[in-house]
Amino acid sequence: MPAKPKFYLTTPIYYTNGLPHIGHTYTTVVADVIRRYKRMRGYQVVMTTGTDEHGVNVERAAKNAGVPESEFVAKMADAWRALWEELGLSAEEFVRTTDLRHVRTVQWLFKLCRENGYVYKGHYTGQYCIYDNAFVNDAKPGDNCPDCGRPTETLTEENYFFKLSAFQKPLLDFYKKNPDFIQPESRKNEIVSFVEGGLKDLSITRTTVRWGIPVPGEEPHVFYVWFDALTAYLSAVGGPDYEKRGMWPADLHLVGKDIIRFHTVYWPAFLMAAMLPVPKQVWAHGWFLMDASKMSKSKGNVVLPRPIANMLGMDALRYFLLREVAFGQDGNFSYDALVTRYNSDLANGLGNLASRTAAMIEKTFAGKIPKAGKLEAADEALARETQAGIGEVLDYFEKMNFARALESLWTVIAAADKYLTTQKPWSLGDSEADMQRKANILATTAELLRIVTVLAHPVLPDSTAKIWTLLGQPGSVCAVELDGLRWGQLTTGAPLGKPQTLFPRVEKSEAIERIESMANEELNPSTAPAPAPATATSAGSGAAAAPAASEKIGIEDFAKVEMRVGQIKTAERIVGADKLLKLTVDIGTEIRQICAGIAQFYEPDSLIGRKVAVVTNLAPRKLRGVVSNGMIIAASVGPEGRPVLAGFPEDVEIGARLK
Ligand code: MSP
Secondary structure, eight states: OOOOOEEEEEEEEEETTSOOOHHHHHHHHHHHHHHHHHHHTTOEEEEEEEEEOOSHHHHHHHHHHTSOHHHHHHHHHHHHHHHHHHTTOOOSEEEETTSHHHHHHHHHHHHHHHHTTOEEEEEEEEEEETTTTEEETTOOTTOBOTTTOOBOEEEEEEEEEEOGGGGHHHHHHHHHHOTTSEESHHHHHHHHHHHHTOOOOEEOEESSOOSSOBOTTSTTOEEOHHHHHHTHHHHTTTGGGHHHHTOOSOSEEEEEGGGHHIIIIIHHHHHHHTTOOOOSOEEEEOOEEBTTBOOOTTTTOOOOHHHHHHHHOHHHHHHHHHHHSOTTSOEEOOHHHHHHHIIIIIIIIIIHHHHHHHHHHHHHHTTBOOOOOSOOHHHHHHHHHHHHHHHHHHHHHHTTOHHHHHHHHHHHHHHHHHHHHHHOGGGOOSSHHHHHHHHHHHHHHHHHHHHHHHHHTTTOHHHHHHHHHHTTOSSOGGGSOGGGOOTTOOOOSSBOOOOOOOOOOOOHHHHHHHHHHHHHHHHOTTTOOSSSOSBSSBTTTBSOOOOOTTOOOOHHHHHTSOEEEEEEEEEEEETTEEEEEEEEEEOSSOEEEEEESOTTTSOHHHHTTOEEEEEOOSOOEEETTEEEOSEEOEEEETTTTEEEEOOOSSOOOTTOEEO
């Protein structure tokens, strides 16, 4: 058997100053989808992801955490790796920039660039913050440090420089010869004009940073940011011994649009300087935005992958990320859209088609897919449409147009639904002719479902594996070769597998509330003890998680909770969240916006002017997209946990502290 062609793809290596949010998950999901797709097209695939662990930010974060840098980054790298594993996204290679294999590769690459005459010692002058011990990129004399706000000083330090300026022409020639190197096309134009505008040499070492890879024999020089980080792609597949592993050059670097320049200008230039093979393609995708802005923990608008995977399954998240936004463009993330798509495309679409097909085969043909006889026009039309769908979907996958690939695939699913509705197998009787007609209809539907399952596998690995078993098809769906996929390969006669839960329908507002409360808990573990909206009596989740009766807390623990008398000023319902009310509450020092899970028990108007007990020092969190800054105390009454607001029989001053 001829050796399989290789395909090496990478995600960026992620910074260790935080944990993965939906943006990082997006890149990694896409990489995983391509990996699975390429395997089904006969490639031997290696995917690399990892962590970018050096630099001043890590020095600072470790200092704040009171641990050595090595300990800090080891913990973070473990957390990233563990999360990818939990989400089914582990790569073949997880490279850390503190790995010895990486340190050696960076030092080796530097040596090659230097021997070839592309490295020189010079001086770097920039604005430096003496409090944070760091240069402030792009700052001018007189600017303040963006981190601490104090004035920066002009400082000159000795650096090694990379002669990027020498690569203007080689890069432009390279782009011309390799028109697919930068994708999508719009980004390519941006990069070409940037390079045409002239390239400045690049400082690639620092003496003011301690936490970095040492430049051998040149201490205290350490490698600076991109020379270190980009090289990780090569370290992961052999470094200096890359030829032995046979994976280099990378076939595809997947990156966000924010870091395309580093990947399409610096990285090929470093490799050209070292006379090493240059990657084949860099694909820059857009951003997932929340409320039209970039996600950040301080804004309280990060979306986490785990709560979504827990609530709807990882396949649902994968499907949404790829289906919702055209690859390459920016898009907004919304829980509403996520759950809507889940219910319509997965629960009612694919999931429903699979379970009803299996149920009909179970009932009519004792759980074995029947053989089709002579097909009628309607069967043949569906077969033709499905066969055409195969070509279309594969074509879109090749072009990385995942949204379109899924749209085409779901057109095929819709065609099957329509076919069943018009053919009505359930209305046929037991005569020989009717039984044969039913056999044809169900075999045709099962064959369509088999093909859809194979094509959807890269995006929905778990659920398609379940459908494959349900259909009683031999082997595993991931082993099916896409190149040979066509109508007419259904294995009939084999018993169906056990019925499987695929995508249970969810109630939208309840699902969103649960996702948000899991996310709040993950983001603020110390301040979000209960998976509940912002009343002590959570709507839906019953009692808040109180410590067990035997678990006593000290007065100092109780004192940490700040409670005050508040007065409700306004109250309104939140569209799409039938359990929540949005309140504004005067707590003496300020008016706070607080969401409370009491909408099913209190009319908004009846609350105006009411004095309530408010927990005022909870970290703010978002419920159904609305910021809630505090919690109203209520009793939880009866088995359904009906909230009854705590109040004051005597008149009390607004803002008075509860003790
Ligand atoms: N460490 C550098 C990359 C070095 S690669 C040699 C870095 N790390 S990062 O943690 O900031 O992650 C950057 C990548 O995460 C982006 O390029 C993008 O792939 C992904 N995303 C982070 N936030 C994102 C969104 N909100 N939306 C989509 N992807 C984004 O830069």
